[in-house]
Each structure stands twice: as C-alpha cells, then as structure tokens.
Amino acid sequence: MRRGAEAPTLIASAQRALRLLEAAARHPSGATAKQLARDTGLALGTTYHLLRTLVHDRYLERREGRYLTGPAVSGLRGDDGPDGRAAGRNRLDGLLGRMSHELKAAVHFSRYKDGEVELVAARAAPGTTTADPERFRAGAHAHASGKTLLAMMSAEERRAHLERHPMVPFTPYTLREPAHLPLLPGPGPQRAAPITQYQEYELGLVGAAVPIVMGSDLAAIAVALPVSQAHRLTAVAGKLRTRVGEDLVTAAFGL
CATH class of the missing domain: 3.30.450.40 (GAF domain)
Structure with a gap:
C-alpha cells in the first residue's frame, strides 16, 4: 500500500453475496444451499440468510429446493x-x-x-x-x-x-x-x-x-x-x- 493511502472500506456481506451469485452461476441446473455453502466456504446459516435476500430481490430463483440465477442478473447488462x-x-x-x-x-x-x-x-x-x-x-x-x-x-x-x-x-x-x-x-x-x-x-x-x-x-x-x-x-x-x-x-x- 502506498504511503499515506488508506485501506479501502470493504463490505463483507456484499462480498459474500457476490460469491454466492458467482457460485450459483456455475450451476446452470441449480444448486442446493448446502452445495453453495461448500462452494463458497460460507457457514450454512449465513448462506441461507443471503440466499433469502437474493431471492427476494430476484438475483436468484428458488425452484424445487435449488437456487438458480434470476432475472435481475440479466438486467445488469x-x-x-x-x-x-x-x-x-x-x-x-x-x-x-x-x-x-x-x-x-x-x-x-x-x-x-x-x-x-x-x-x-x-x-x-x-x-x-x-x-x-x-x-x-x-x-x-x-x-x-x-x-x-x-x-x-x-x-x-x-x-x-x-x-x-x-x-x-x-x-x-x-x-x-x-x-x-x-x-x-x-x-x-x-x-x-x-x-x-x-x-x-x-x-x-x-x-x-x-x-x-x-x-x-x-x-x-x-x-x-x-x-x-x-x-x-x-x-x-x-x-x-x-x-x-x-x-x-x-x-x-x-x-
């Protein structure tokens, strides 16, 4: 880090949510919460909390117990x-x-x-x-x-x-x-x-x-x-x- 430069402020919860999105995108047929927790290294409880938010905001969809990328992801481009x-x-x-x-x-x-x-x-x-x-x-x-x-x-x-x-x-x-x-x-x-x-x-x-x-x-x-x-x-x-x-x-x- 350069002298006098301040460390950037990182929001850990945002990072975790993005990691979940990336992991879900690697499973075109969907993945369970346990699979996504293993893929990201997140605690299962934390994974469930983040998944509920991402589903609510349509970044993910939940179908038959599996999570898939949702319509809000496509809207980013x-x-x-x-x-x-x-x-x-x-x-x-x-x-x-x-x-x-x-x-x-x-x-x-x-x-x-x-x-x-x-x-x-x-x-x-x-x-x-x-x-x-x-x-x-x-x-x-x-x-x-x-x-x-x-x-x-x-x-x-x-x-x-x-x-x-x-x-x-x-x-x-x-x-x-x-x-x-x-x-x-x-x-x-x-x-x-x-x-x-x-x-x-x-x-x-x-x-x-x-x-x-x-x-x-x-x-x-x-x-x-x-x-x-x-x-x-x-x-x-x-x-x-x-x-x-x-x-x-x-x-x-x-x-």
Missing part, C-alpha cells in the same frame, strides 16, 4: 450490441438447461424468422439427440415445434413455406397433406393445448410444443422424449406451458 446478444443467448441456454433438468426431457426453442423455421437453441436429454438445424428447417411439418409455428402462420405464409419445403415423409407416420396440419385459434395462442408429434419426425421420438408470441414474432418451445416414455408426454407438455413466462419470452426475442 444491456441488451444492445454483441455482448448483449451473447448475454441473451447465455440466458436462454440457461433457461433451457433448467427446463430440461426439471422436466427430464430434451428441450428446444425455435422461431419463424425471414420466412424460415429456425432452431435457435436446444438441450438434449438421455434417449434423445440434438436436432440438425437444416433437417429441422426442412421438416417443420413433421416436428412439434414446426407444426406449432405453421399453425400460427397466416394461410399465405404457410402455403409459401410448404412450397419451399414440401411435406416429404421422414417416417411412415409423417403427415403428407397441408389440410391435416393443426391450426391454432386466435387470439391468445399461448392458451391453446400443446401440439404433439408421435414418431412423425424421427422413429423412436415423440414431442410436444407450445407457442410463444410477442407482437408479430412467432416462436415455439418444445420437449422431446423417447417413445418408451410417451406416457409422460401429456404431463410434461402441461408443465412446459407453466414454464413459458416473461423471462423466457424476453430471452428468446432478445436474440
């Missing part, structure tokens, strides 16, 4: 420029990771942009594979996300899309006629029942998707399960609907 987009992508990846962990299913987010169905982010799960973006784009009529996006398009948009990407069969169960594709009633498509697919896109795979709308922007979030777990699909899709909140919409359309 602007949304403009490359850094903002990277932060938004990290936030979306984190949300999908948490959903995949909670639902025990693959989760992927897609959107309709510039006339194409685009796979934006995905998180695989045991018994599933990560979708190929090109196959995903061409097979919108076969997977749950694409069927949901097609269901929200105008008749003209849907017709133009199917002209570019004909309804070719991916499996024996793939729909072949536009008239057989589902349609979502408006307004309020987010209240509609999830749209499903049973081995239409890939043999051995079932899925369900729910729509996400912000203004004129269309997106969908979907779950996928191995066909051996098809009996779980209705329940998992129902839980997925409850996860579609402001945080997901903000992260998704901020990219």
Whole structure:
C-alpha cells in the first residue's frame, strides 16, 4: 500500500453475496444451499440468510429446493450490441438447461424468422439427440415445434413455406397433406393445448410444443422424449406451458 493511502472500506456481506451469485452461476441446473455453502466456504446459516435476500430481490430463483440465477442478473447488462446478444443467448441456454433438468426431457426453442423455421437453441436429454438445424428447417411439418409455428402462420405464409419445403415423409407416420396440419385459434395462442408429434419426425421420438408470441414474432418451445416414455408426454407438455413466462419470452426475442 502506498504511503499515506488508506485501506479501502470493504463490505463483507456484499462480498459474500457476490460469491454466492458467482457460485450459483456455475450451476446452470441449480444448486442446493448446502452445495453453495461448500462452494463458497460460507457457514450454512449465513448462506441461507443471503440466499433469502437474493431471492427476494430476484438475483436468484428458488425452484424445487435449488437456487438458480434470476432475472435481475440479466438486467445488469444491456441488451444492445454483441455482448448483449451473447448475454441473451447465455440466458436462454440457461433457461433451457433448467427446463430440461426439471422436466427430464430434451428441450428446444425455435422461431419463424425471414420466412424460415429456425432452431435457435436446444438441450438434449438421455434417449434423445440434438436436432440438425437444416433437417429441422426442412421438416417443420413433421416436428412439434414446426407444426406449432405453421399453425400460427397466416394461410399465405404457410402455403409459401410448404412450397419451399414440401411435406416429404421422414417416417411412415409423417403427415403428407397441408389440410391435416393443426391450426391454432386466435387470439391468445399461448392458451391453446400443446401440439404433439408421435414418431412423425424421427422413429423412436415423440414431442410436444407450445407457442410463444410477442407482437408479430412467432416462436415455439418444445420437449422431446423417447417413445418408451410417451406416457409422460401429456404431463410434461402441461408443465412446459407453466414454464413459458416473461423471462423466457424476453430471452428468446432478445436474440
């Protein structure tokens, strides 16, 4: 320290809270209070006190006994420029990771942009594979996300899309006629029942998707399960609907 310089005044409680935030950020699927206490070297009682404050102020979220970074953390960085987009992508990846962990299913987010169905982010799960973006784009009529996006398009948009990407069969169960594709009633498509697919896109795979709308922007979030777990699909899709909140919409359309 330089002669005559005073030692900086440090707030120990603030330092401890920041250490907890850093530790929580290293666990995309969440961590228990005991895990965070071990990671930071803090006493368990102190950890609980700080966690309650951080949850109250939305820097952390508590779900099923695990703590995850909350929406206030994302708000610390602007949304403009490359850094903002990277932060938004990290936030979306984190949300999908948490959903995949909670639902025990693959989760992927897609959107309709510039006339194409685009796979934006995905998180695989045991018994599933990560979708190929090109196959995903061409097979919108076969997977749950694409069927949901097609269901929200105008008749003209849907017709133009199917002209570019004909309804070719991916499996024996793939729909072949536009008239057989589902349609979502408006307004309020987010209240509609999830749209499903049973081995239409890939043999051995079932899925369900729910729509996400912000203004004129269309997106969908979907779950996928191995066909051996098809009996779980209705329940998992129902839980997925409850996860579609402001945080997901903000992260998704901020990219």
